[in-house]
Amino acid sequence: MLAYLAQRFLLAILTVWAVSVLSFFIIQLPAGDYVDAYIALQRETGTLVSRQEAENLRTQYGLDQPVYVQYAKWVALILQGNFGMSMEWRRPVLEVIGDRLALTIVVSVVALLFTWAVALPIGIYSAVRQYSFGDYIFTFVGFFGLATPSFLLALVVLYLAFSLFGANIGGLFSSEFKLASWSLAKVWDLLKHLPVPALILALSATAQLIRVMRANLLDEVRKPYVVTARARGLPERRVILKYPVRVALNPFASTLGYLFPHIVSGSIIVSVVLSLPTMGPVLLRSLQSQDMFLAGTIVLLIGVMTVVGTFISDLVLLLIDPRIRLVGGR
Amino acid sequence: MENEEQPILSVRNLKTFFFMDEGTVRAVEDASFDVEPGKTLGIVGESGCGKSVTVRSILRIVERPGRIVGGQILLYRNAAGDRPGHVDLTQLEANGPEMLAIRGDEIALVFQEPMTSLSPVHTIGNQLIEAILLHRQVSRREAREIAAELLHQVGIPRPAGRLEEYSFQLSGGLRQRAMIAIALSCDPRLLIADEPTTALDVTTQGQILDLLRSLQEERGMAIILITHDLGVIAEMADDVVVMYLGQTVEKGPVDDIFHAPKHPYTQSLLQSIPSIHSRPRVNLPTISGSVPHPYNRPSGCPFHPRCPEYIVGTCETRAPSLAPVGERQEASCFLYEDA
Known part of the structure; x- marks a missing residue:
């Protein structure tokens, strides 16, 4: 068991390293660099950047050196806890990301809780009452949720809220709190703004989870151990909740690891539409402007989160599934 | 009725149908039999003849879209005490308190697949x-002691430790013993064993059957043993019910069924058993044709398309019913209707 954990841990570190290499090279892939993008932007506004000035910028950011030297420097800085400067924002990367990272996590967690709280009971109901009227209703709603692009839903909700109630539901803060420092009033303001974006972000995952839970449970409720539990005289509700639901939940533990990257990268457009101060829009913007340290850090962060999440879900699986703990973990 | 004659369970003209989109499957069409106290009733028949659905009907755990549509399942009790002399299980609510109190x-029930009959994520002790x-009205601690004692009774070595183990850590034979321990936990008057040895290897089969027999002697419980293995029936059963397509075609004491089978289906079944006396390298007799598709049930006697003694004009038009063909033997066949 300990050996299993150690092996998992070493593999995790190796994976993080591979992710760092990949993320660095991927953001180098598009033609040109930040300075080219900067020059192009300046030209649009009518300012010309001289060749000398461009060279200076390149030296300043180390862009004139070979890629592997740039990578080595980047990693060396990261190991010291310094993620470099954002070229576009002209501030340390961590400072740019800081609040947004926290808000992203808050929004993700709320969306996740909503997803589970709604999808799991509905999935159980749909499986236990398969082909009932309720099952058909939820199936219809579920496919509707799956087929509707979230950003479209966001636009529709924005429009309706504004045209019917005159409310602007975009963003996570009222305008007076946007730049204010953290206080109880600001937290309360955040809580008031959270439900709508979290709901929109959770919709497709909820629809998906209902289908997965229903299918998992349908596989399990027909198994003999459920029949024998029933034959023991256990009341039906306890039969279902104690046995097949318990087994059907196991696969969810293994998907924990993908939730965070999914919410960050899957919600970019929604976040832009709803102008949420989360990571998604910053990632998009930094990729456009080839702000490599910022983009690299975010991509690396998502990678690390995935690896850590996977590691955690391995641990959870180990805890809840004796088949893995006692046989697979040997 | 004499007390000695009184069965503990009497199934009369049971009908359990499955209402599918494609049509109605008459899984149990007309099953009738009695279970005597302390005796073993063997139910035998090919796959799909309705054996399992019959016992699930008795326990009222038939899964939708299946439903009991007719007949009676009478569970007899001693008239003493506050409980009535008998109760018709088909009239109880499937998940109502009365049925839950009877079930288990x-x-x-002991089920056919020891591999999957125990939860993969709960310990043996938990279940x-x-x-x-x-x-039972006992504390958790007492229950734990009873549990260890039960495992000991069914022949599981170092029972206290096994309580903490999971089903996948046990061999097939031990799993089936654990299943039997769970079934016996409340001292049932009737144990239903649905193909209890089918998934086990031959030596283990023998051990499990011996265990069932000795437990029956100790506790005096009745057993319904479902199997397609006539050898197991011959070894274990006092009485036999032969089922074909959901119907009881013949029933009687085990010796009569084996030595003087009356229904052509029973006769064909017995002929298809390999014997030590049969000539080597000669094909075993088989029953011609195969079990009809459930949506395509033959008219009249369901066995007539495969029957070697098919009476043209009678068997496909009318359905025979169970009638005495011996002292305690009954068969459902037109060959004996005139006699």
Whole structure:
């Protein structure tokens, strides 16, 4: 068991390293660099950047050196806890990301809780009452949720809220709190703004989870151990909740690891539409402007989160599934 | 009725149908038999003849879209005490308190697949103690002691330690013993064993059957043993019910069924058993044709398309019913209707 954990841990570190290499090279892939993008932007506004000035910028950011030297420097800085400067924002990367990272996590967690709280009971109901009227209703709603692009839903909700109630539901803060420092009033303001974006972000995952839970449970409720539990005289509700639901939940533990990257990268457009101060829009913007340290850090962060999440879900699986703990973990 | 003659369970003209989109499957069409106290009733028949659905009907755990549509299942009790002399299980609510109190307490089930009959994520002890606590007024600690004692009784070595183990850590034979321990936890009057040895290797089969027999002697419980293995029936059963396509075609004491089978289906079944006396390298007799598709049930006697003694003009038009063909033997066949 300990050996299993150690092996998992070493593999995790190796994976993080591979992710760092990949993320660095991927953001180098598009033609040109930040300075080219900067020059192009300046030209649009009518300012010309001289060749000398461009060279200076390149030296300043180390862009004139070979890629592997740039990578080595980047990693060396990261190991010291310094993620470099954002070229576009002209501030340390961590400072740019800081609040947004926290808000992203808050929004993700709320969306996740909503997803589970709604999808799991509905999935159980749909499986236990398969082909009932309720099952058909939820199936219809579920496919509707799956087929509707979230950003479209966001636009529709924005429009309706504004045209019917005159409310602007975009963003996570009222305008007076946007730049204010953290206080109880600001937290309360955040809580008031959270439900709508979290709901929109959770919709497709909820629809998906209902289908997965229903299918998992349908596989399990027909198994003999459920029949024998029933034959023991256990009341039906306890039969279902104690046995097949318990087994059907196991696969969810293994998907924990993908939730965070999914919410960050899957919600970019929604976040832009709803102008949420989360990571998604910053990632998009930094990729456009080839702000490599910022983009690299975010991509690396998502990678690390995935690896850590996977590691955690391995641990959870180990805890809840004796088949893995006692046989697979040997 | 004499007390000695009184069965503990009497199934009369049971009909359990499955209402599918494609049509109605008459899984149990007309099953009738009695279970005597302390005796073993063997139910035998090919796959799909409705054996399992019959016992699930008795326990009222038939899954939708299946439903009992007719007949009676009478569970007899001693008239003494506050409980009535008998209760018709088909009239009870499937998940109502009365049925829950009967299930697992008065009637218990051992299932055919020991591999999957125990939860993969709960320990043996968890499931065994759960069964004890459901029907007995004992504390959790007492239940634990009873559980260990039960495992000991079914021949599981170092029972206290096994309580903490999971089903996948046990061999097939031990798993089936654990299943039997769970079924026996509340001292049932009737144990239903649905193909209890099918998934086990031959030596283990023998051990499990011996165990069932000795437990029956100790506790005096009745057993319904479902199997397609006539050898097991010959070894274990006092009485036999032969089923074909959901119908009881013949029933009687085991010796009569084996030595003087009356129904052509029973006769064909017995002929298809390899014997030590049969000539080598000669094909075994088989029953011609195969079990009809459930949506395509033959008219009249369901066996007539495969019957070697098919009476043209009678068998395909009318359905025979069970009638005495011997002292305690009954068969459902036109060959004996005139006699």
